[in-house]
Amino acid sequence: MEFKMKENSFVTELEFGQLEVSGNSDYGFRPFQLLVSSIAVCSGGILRKVLEKKRITYTDIKIKADVTRNAAGVNEVTDIHLHFTIIGADTTDEKIQKALEVTAKNCPIVQSVNKSIRITETFEQIKHA
Template sequence: MKFNYADEAFETEFEFGKLTISGDEEKGFRPFQLMVSSIAVCGGSVLRKVLVKQRMEVSGLQIEAEVTRDPERANRLTEIRLHYIIEGEQLVESKVAKAVELASKNCPMAQTVIDCVNIEETFEIRKN
């Protein structure tokens, strides 16, 4: 990866397109937003794969993320709370709970920060 600074932001190019990152949210994505997004979407992607492997059909999946930061320590992320809203017809709560646990253990982004950021995961099931 290569990042170039221009107009108060860093930019990089990926296969999908250009990514602009800045401390000013009017100029680009803020670094903490990208970190939280990476952890949330990684966990959600792994969760969906686990649910499909367990033969549970998922018709929708939303992730709500709440973040706690410590202003005394450079606004460091201290906690990320992820709430999965899983939609489907034949979802079994006990199996979904195990799937959430498995997803957390197999998400590389969450495992990268697990020793310094508390990650809490909850879920709810919604029938179609």
């Protein structure tokens, strides 16, 4: 990836399109937003694969990410809590919990940051949307 400097941001061209990143949300995606998005979406994608491999059907997955940053430091991300809402699954909470454990161990982005950012996960099931 190559980033080119603009007046208020940096830009790169990727397969899907242009990505503009800035410390100011008026000019692009903020770096911490991309970090949190990467962790949440990687986890969601791996969870999807794990559920499918275990033949657990569902209709939708939603992820809410809560972020804690250290204002006393350089405002670094210290904690991310992911809350998964699994809609339309016909399974037990124990099976979902086990799937989340497998997900965390197999998500390359979570594993990349696990020594510097504490990541916790919870879930709820909604049987019918």
